[in-house]
Amino acid sequence: MTSSDERINYLDHAATTPVRPEVLGKMLPYFTEKFGNPSSLYSLAGEARYGIDEAREQVALVLGCRSGEIVFTGGGSESNNLAIKGSAAMRSPAGGHIVTTAIEHHAIIHPVEQLEKLGYEATYVGVDRTGKVDPDEFAAAVRADTFLASVMLVNNEVGTIQDVATIAQKTREASKLLGGKVLIHTDAVQGAGKLSLNVSDLGVDLLSLSAHKIYGPKGVGALYVKRGVELEPLIAGGGQERQRRSGTENVASIVGFGEAITLAESERIESRGRMQQLANKLVEGVAERIPDSSFNSSKTDRVPEISNFSFPGVEGEPVLLGLDFKGIAASSGSACSSASLEPSHVLLAMGIDPALAVGSVRISFGRETTETDVNDVLQALKDVLDQLATFPSAQN
Ligand SMILES: Cc1ncc(COP(=O)(O)O)c(C=O)c1O
Known part of the structure; x- marks a missing residue:
């Protein structure tokens, strides 16, 4: 002690x-009296659906985006996998190039490595002694066939902040010059509650979040998917989350996530x-x-x-x-x-x-x-x- x-x-x-007591308090009714399946039609289901809708609004408010651009997932790792594999699977024929950094969380590096085994290519841009990525070096790694660029907002081991806005802008320009069209993703899991997550300011198309780093429950997260961006779902089935992530929603955890991110942002x-x-x-x-x-x-x-x-x-x-x-x-x-x-x-x-x-x-x-x-x-x-x-x- x-x-x-x-x-x-x-x-x-x-x-x-x-989990913060305020978050737990909001979650508890969804385990018991508000237990309905949000996809059903009766009013009990409506309560669950309302809980999810409210949480979606709460997350969207923090990100400065539309609520329809938020996809709830099973956590930060799933959000990252959906961004990476979901964009790769849209490629026809399969293949192409991803730019990321050498200091990403394994939930980025490992799915990118999985894609490399399937024939995709990747560049892992290095960092300086303080863990900073040089935006020019990052943008210089872009090729005509680069379809995704992913850079984390805050590193989970050393806390270094990347200048995501500048990296996004330079990367987009580089891609455009080459006649390409790159999606910009940021793993913002460690940035929530610490930095602004405004997606327009960051200039990103995709952004990953996780609830358990901000006093919310484990096993729930979100991926911001800018309107117009298409991703192949990782989990197919009943078509929940507007066909982007099937499976009966983890209602209580989603409600808790909405509350957690609202409190984190307000403080x-x-x-x-x-x-x-x-x-x-x-x-x-x-x-x-x-x-x-x-x-x-x-x-x-x-x-x-x-x-x-x-x-x-x-x-x-x-x-x-x-x-x-x-x-x-x-x-x-x-x-x-x-x-x-x-x-x-x-x-x-x-x-x-x-x-x-x-x-x-x-x-x-x-x-x-x-x-x-x-x-x-x-x-x-x-x-x-x-x-x-x-x-x-x-x-x-
Ligand atoms: C930067 C970063 N990305 C992704 C994750 C994975 O999030 P989750 O634990 O919700 O899958 C973590 C968690 O350690 C993280 O720190």
Whole structure:
């Protein structure tokens, strides 16, 4: 437990967040009295349908788009897969080129790799030492047959923000010059509640979201699909979601997602200053107490909620276990790969030495994180690293 209280000091909000009581409260009736199938005709079904319609309006309001442009999915991974495979499947004959980056979440990289096995081609544009993509370099990768360009808004491991609007504009121009027609997709899963998601400002055709990163339920997300963009559905069946995603809707979760994104957006600007203060305290505190550590991100173009550090001579796992013993939950890289000792593909793409990359720790703040939590993790990190230096065998 932490030194100051008995609760877990949860500093892994980039992995997931707890469902907010307000969100749960909105969801609960849809498990019980409002249980109807939204596709049925009687009034009970109408209640469920109304819940979905309202949530669609809520998401659309945050994105500044029409509600008919929102497709509810089973989460961020599905949204990314729908954008990638759904656009690839529209190609006739099959084939063509995708531009993306080397630091995308695996929910982008793996579906693109699946397409490569089928004969599609892909370019993974690199990043600089801070995790930034150069918009000119990205646009220069476009070919006449490039049908999709995908760049994430905020990186989940290091928090770096990409200039999606400039990348979109330059990429579109490059494609036009070559006589092509490229769709622009952004994985905005880590941007929700942190940055503006206005799709016109971002200049994107497709945008992925996930509810569980913003205090909504797991297993629900959305894909913004600009009017006129056609995608082959991943899941065919009863034709729900205007034929774009079949299957009886996860009504309670969709309702919860609508509420979660509304709350996240309404608190976004207000929380920024507090998050920045906490981030400054953390980054300065780590540099002071652990002088041989390195900070793995951009100091300027990053969301304050996500910080990533490397500590030479240690692996991430024993550090995380040591922190866990002290009641602190943090992560090494992304949750899905944190069980492996492989250095993170994001840190490697940033040019960080593999030996340092395996000793990386991600600390990600949320709305309940306090200054005391930051003080506690600073102290705990120092203690754990000192212990590991004294007893190196504890690492084996
Ligand atoms: C950037 C990014 N994209 C996609 C996902 C996948 O979202 P989900 O867990 O809802 O499938 C995540 C979650 O870790 C993420 O951080």
